[in-house]
Amino acid sequence: MNLEQxxxxxxxxxxxxxxxxxxxxxxVVISMxxxxxxxxxxxxxxxxxDEIEKRGFDDVEVHVTGEHGLEDIEPVVQVxxxxxxxxxxxxxxxxxxxxxxxxxxxxxxxxNNLIITQRDFAFLTKQTKIILDNCGVIDVxxxxxxxxxxxxxxxxxxxxxxxxxxxxxEIKASGLRGRGGAxxxxxxxWELMARSPAKPxxxxxxxxxxxxxxxxxxxxxxxxxHRVIEGMAIGGYAMGANRGFIYIRAEYPLAIKRLQxxxxxAYEHGLLGKNLFEKGFDFGLELRIGAGAFVCGEETALxxxxxGRRGQPMPRPPFPAQRGLWGKPSNINNVETWAAVPVIIxxxxxxxxxxxxxKTKGTKVFALAGKIKNTGLVxxxxxxxxxxxIYEIGGGIPDGKQFKAVQTxxxxxxxxxxxxxxxxxxxxxLQKLGSIMGSGGMVVMDEDSCMVDVAxxxxxxxxxxxxxxxxxxxxxxxxxxxxxxxxxxGEGELTDLDKLEALCVVxxxxxxxxxxxxxxxxxxxxxxxxxxxxxxxxxxxxxxxxVCGNLRxxxxxxxxxxxxxxxxx
Amino acid sequence: xxxxxPKAISNAARIAAMETTHPSGDPRFADxxxxxxxxxxxxTALIQVLHAAQQLFGYLGADVLLYIATALKLPISHVxxxxxFYHFFTTVPRGKHQIMVCRGTGCHVRGSDAILTVxxxxxxxxxxxxxxxxxxxxxxxxxIGACALAPVLSVGDGVYGKLTADKIPQLCKVxxxxxx
Numbered sequence: 001m002n003l004e005q006x007x008x009x010x011x012x013x014x015x016x017x018x019x020x021x022x023x024x025x026x027x028v029v030i031s032m033x034x035x036x037x038x039x040x041x042x043x044x045x046x047x048x049x050d051e052i053e054k055r056g057f058d059d060v061e062v063h064v065t066g067e068h069g070l071e072d073i074e075p076v077v078q079v080x081x082x083x084x085x086x087x088x089x090x091x092x093x094x095x096x097x098x099x100x101x102x103x104x105x106x107x108x109x110x111x112n113n114l115i116i117t118q119r120d121f122a123f124l125t126k127q128t129k130i131i132l133d134n135c136g137v138i139d140v141x142x143x144x145x146x147x148x149x150x151x152x153x154x155x156x157x158x159x160x161x162x163x164x165x166x167x168x169x170e171i172k173a174s175g176l177r178g179r180g181g182a183x184x185x186x187x188x189x190w191e192l193m194a195r196s197p198a199k200p201x202x203x204x205x206x207x208x209x210x211x212x213x214x215x216x217x218x219x220x221x222x223x224x225x226h227r228v229i230e231g232m233a234i235g236g237y238a239m240g241a242n243r244g245f246i247y248i249r250a251e252y253p254l255a256i257k258r259l260q261x262x263x264x265x266a267y268e269h270g271l272l273g274k275n276l277f278e279k280g281f282d283f284g285l286e287l288r289i290g291a292g293a294f295v296c297g298e299e300t301a302l303x304x305x306x307x308g309r310r311g312q313p314m315p316r317p318p319f320p321a322q323r324g325l326w327g328k329p330s331n332i333n334n335v336e337t338w339a340a341v342p343v344i345i346x347x348x349x350x351x352x353x354x355x356x357x358x359k360t361k362g363t364k365v366f367a368l369a370g371k372i373k374n375t376g377l378v379x380x381x382x383x384x385x386x387x388x389x390i391y392e393i394g395g396g397i398p399d400g401k402q403f404k405a406v407q408t409x410x411x412x413x414x415x416x417x418x419x420x421x422x423x424x425x426x427x428x429x430l431q432k433l434g435s436i437m438g439s440g441g442m443v444v445m446d447e448d449s450c451m452v453d454v455a456x457x458x459x460x461x462x463x464x465x466x467x468x469x470x471x472x473x474x475x476x477x478x479x480x481x482x483x484x485x486x487x488x489x490g491e492g493e494l495t496d497l498d499k500l501e502a503l504c505v506v507x508x509x510x511x512x513x514x515x516x517x518x519x520x521x522x523x524x525x526x527x528x529x530x531x532x533x534x535x536x537x538x539x540x541x542x543x544x545x546x547v548c549g550n551l552r553x554x555x556x557x558x559x560x561x562x563x564x565x566x567x568x569x
Numbered sequence: 570x571x572x573x574x575p576k577a578i579s580n581a582a583r584i585a586a587m588e589t590t591h592p593s594g595d596p597r598f599a600d601x602x603x604x605x606x607x608x609x610x611x612x613t614a615l616i617q618v619l620h621a622a623q624q625l626f627g628y629l630g631a632d633v634l635l636y637i638a639t640a641l642k643l644p645i646s647h648v649x650x651x652x653x654f655y656h657f658f659t660t661v662p663r664g665k666h667q668i669m670v671c672r673g674t675g676c677h678v679r680g681s682d683a684i685l686t687v688x689x690x691x692x693x694x695x696x697x698x699x700x701x702x703x704x705x706x707x708x709x710x711x712x713i714g715a716c717a718l719a720p721v722l723s724v725g726d727g728v729y730g731k732l733t734a735d736k737i738p739q740l741c742k743v744x745x746x747x748x749x
Contacts, residue, residue, distance in 0.1 A: 038715035038728035071717030212673035212712035250620065250657050251713065291616055292656030294711070308615035309647075310654040369675030369716035376717060407674065443674045457677055461711070467654075 001270035002278045003156045006147065009269075013148035018084075025059040026105055027080040031136055033067030033222045034254050035215070040093060041075040047094040048077070051101040060105055066223015066258075068136025069377035070123050073116065076136075079104055090116040119395075120374075126393050127379045128355065130363045131339050135223030140258055143265040146226040152271050154345035155230050158237060159277040167238040168194060171341065173349035175361030180206055180297075180334030181409065181438045183360070183427040189331065193239045193321040196329035201241035203232050204325065204332040206302060207248040207255070210294040211410030212461070214441035216365040217335035219377055221248070221255035224339070225262035229285060231338035233272065234345060236283045239331055244283065247302050249290040259287060294411075294465035298513050299332045301467065312467045313513035334439065336365060356382035360426040370407075370443035373398045378442075380425075387421040390444060401446040405529070409438025411458045411465075412518030414525030415451065434525040436518065450547035451530035452537055455523045456484040462519040473516030476507035480523065488548040492538040501527065591636060597625045598636065605640045612641045615651055619658055628662045664699040664706035666748045668692075671721040673712030680733070681720040685709065687737040688722070704749060724748055 001009075017027075030036075030045045045062070052060050068076065073090035077100065080086050087110055089100055096114050103109045138145040146152070158167050172187025193201065205228060209217040220228065232244045248256055263285055266272040274282045288306045295301045296311040303325045305311040324330025340362060344352045353361045360382040366389060369375050373395030380389060386406060390396065397403050405415040414435035416423070423429050427437050445454065463477040480503050483496050504520035511517045527534065536542050543551035591598035604621040608614035618641065622633050629652055638645040652658045670685045689695055692707060699706040705724075715721050718730025725748065729740060 034714045035717060038713075038718055038721070038723075038730060071715070074717070210711070212677075213675045213716060214712070215714040215716065218714050251710065289617060289620055290655075291620065291658060293654065305616065306613070308613040308651065310650055312654075367716070369673075369719065370678040375675070375719075410674070441674070443678060445678055449678055454678075457674070 003160050006152055006156050009144065010147050013144035017145065017148055024061050025082055028060060028062045029065050029078040031067050031074060031076040032064045033219060035071045036067055036074040039074040043094050044075045044077065044092050044097045047097045048101055051098055055106060057105060063139035064141060065138060066135045066140050067219050068124060069132060070120060070374060071376040072374055073120050088116040089114045090120060123374050123393055128363050128381050129379050130343060131220065131336055131365055132377065132379050134227065135219055140223055141261055143226060143269060150346060151226055152230055154342040155233050156277050158234055158345060159279040159281055164194060164238045164240065167234065170345060170349050174344045174352040176337065176340055176344060177360060178334060179336035179364065181436060183437060186333065186337055190235065190239055193329055193331040196321055198329050200243065200328055201239060202325045202328060202330040203236045203239065203241045203244035204330055205232055205246040205335060205338055206297065206332050207246050207335050208290055208297040208302060209249060209439065210297040211439050211441045213369050213443050214367050214410060214439050216367050216377060216440050218252055218255055220335055220339050222258055225259045227339045227342060228335055229262060229266055231341035232285060233283045234341050235331065237281055242282045242284065244285045245288050245306055246285065247288045247290060247306055250292060256287065256289060295467045295515050298515060302332065303330060312469045315512060357426050359428060364440055366440045366442045368394050368442050371397055371401065371446040372444040382426045383424045385422050385424050386416065397446050401448065404445045404447055404449055407443040407445065409436040410441045411461050412436060412514065412521055413438045414521045415454065415529060417529045434528055435521065448545050450543050450545035451526040451533045452484065452487055453547045455526045456488055458522040459484055462515060466515060470512040470516065472507050472510035473519065476503055477519050479503055487534065487537050490541045490550045494538055497534060600625055610641055612643050615641060615643065615648065619652060623658060628659045665704050666725050668705050668707050669710045669723045671713050672709045675716035676720040679719040683734040684720050684722065684732050684737060687734045691738055691741045
């Protein structure tokens with residue numbers, strides 16, 4: 001594949017999509033991400049295909065795409081007419097799907113009461129979709145549709161007209177920071193790797209996405225996998241690597257399937273493999289599947305896992321850019337970081353840096369979940385406030401309940417209470433509040449969530465997932481969990497809070513890797529902002545949210561029955 | 570899969586014609602051999618091979634692990650160390666179907682603990698155990714990515730969402746029958 005051939009393929013694909021191959025009248029696009037399938041998208045698709053066949057339509061083509069982000073209204077189907085008009089149907093089931101075929105496709109009459117509401121549509125339109133701009137739009141199993149929307153043009157551009165140094169310069173100028181959580185400047189990371197003299201070098205994509213409640217990467221991998229492939233090939237050229245690995249968690253079977261299809265298609269089209277764009281650059285990519293270890297999201301543990309070993313982290317330095325996979329220079333970036341690379345190269349660093357703030361450029365995809373009206377993916381420029389994300393786009397708290405806190409950054413993050421809702425979201429501002437950006441998970445909690453229980457929940461997770469190598473984490477998280485469980489059972493003492501805080505400091509400062517270092521964050525932030533809940537659990541044996549088993553009675557009743565065991569019910 | 574060009578047709582034909590080297594003659598070992606060959610017997614492909622083996626045999630018993638260790642020229646202690654490190658792998662047989670209760674943060678906040686408690690009562694087993702008839706194993710997952718439907722549980726490919734504790738007895742009576 002050379003640049004001219006890519007241009008021709010793009011034009012051909014664009015024509016096909018516009019005219020609908022063979023002059024078809026309707027193009028039906030069904031969102032089939034994991035969340036859509038869980039909501040019944042497969043049954044909807046089967047029903048529609050059956051009905052279309054039964055009625056003998058030959059002017060309808062059906063495509064499968066990834067999710068577009070608003071999970072509450074799935075299954076979603078979009079009907080595009082020959083003139084370009086698009087109708088989005090939401091919250092479907094098999095009965096409604098039949099109606100759409102019978103009314104819209106057969107008689108040309110839209111089914112108005114099944115069309116997405118303005119309110120739900122606003123969820124999508126208020127966002128700034130850069131990373132997610134293909135998700136929910138392109139047929140995810142057709143490389144031509146990715147190419148039609150300028151896919152692989154960035155790879156062609158750099159191979160035919162830029163040196164590796166220029167590519168790194170562009171990424172540096174864009175201000176892109178690692179989207180995995182640490183926010184390290186990507187351009188600098190690439191430069192350090194490029195300078196490393198040892199060979200061979202490796203490019204790695206961290207698609208482990210272990211944070212519970214985070215599904216941003218899953219949406220990109222299921223909805224726009226070529227984007228990641230292209231980003232990695234660009235990185236390979238810039239850093240002098242000819243081999244890449246995508247490490248993906250086993251819990252994402254649909255993403256694994258679609259990625260493999262995409263990789264195979266890229267090889268078939270000469271966009272992966274030898275002599276890309278006839279410029280003498282070889283780049284090969286393969287998948288490596290995880291096996292259910294959260295710690296393998298940590299870069300050194302991830303590399304051990306690719307090597308077929310126990311995923312136990314190693315001390316840094318040496319950093320992966322010096323000694324990584326099999327002791328060779330390696331560069332690991334998150335799915336979202338790789339996904340940003342092609343558009344930065346295509347549209348330029350100057351364009352990209354118009355989004356975001358002074359310190360943090362671009363957009364971030366957040367996964368909004370928990371006690372929120374609109375559950376789904378939110379892509380906004382950095383600097384957007386928590387309030388806007390949760391209320392403007394998220395729709396606020398359902399059932400008339402009061403907002404209590406938002407938990408950001410997964411198990412490594414912390415809770416942020418109402419008084420900080422106007423904080424503009426970026427790496428440093430969240431860190432100042434005691435939390436972290438993390439990979440982008442945002443779980444909203446209301447008055448019915450107990451903050452002590454939240455801390456216990458995350459500690460239980462960290463304890464479970466601790467690799468066991470270093471005592472501060474292995475022993476420390478277990479001791480912290482014991483204390484929290486004791487408090488949740490109503491057997492806590494005030495001195496337990498001092499022990500807890502002391503343990504937090506030790507575990508944070510002495511752990512070998514990020515899992516242990518960040519495990520105390522949920523405890524520290526809940527103690528900082530909700531200390532009264534801890535004290536209520538201890539002094540009054542009362543859980544104000546009504547969550548902790550024995551402590552659901554009113555304060556007076558709890559105190560009166562102190563010492564006796566009541567069945568949790 | 571490790572070569573730059575994955576299309577090696579003559580190689581694939583040779584692999585397909587290969588006979589299994591396992592004395593039991595169990596044909597599943599032939600499939601396992603194919604996977605190991607596709608990775609060129611590279612020790613680093615251990616985790617991918619273990620996935621394939623668990624898919625074929627349902628669990629990773631001692632004889633399968635020894636077979637893999639020999640094929641990849643790895644010490645059995647290394648293989649065992651890897652198997653016991655990762656949550657996905659099991660060395661004991663599991664039920665015909667996995668009932669997986671999601672315990673991600675989104676589900677936890679919407680009450681997944683209560684779902685698990687009632688399920689344990691209905692099935693008569695605890696998390697990690699298998700029903701006496703060998704049909705169902707009860708496990709938990711950290712997040713299956715269907716947060717809009719929280720709290721969620723999955724049985725095989727089927728996902729059940731927007732659950733409440735009082736829906737569970739009915740779910741066990743009606744839905745689980747479909748998997749028998």
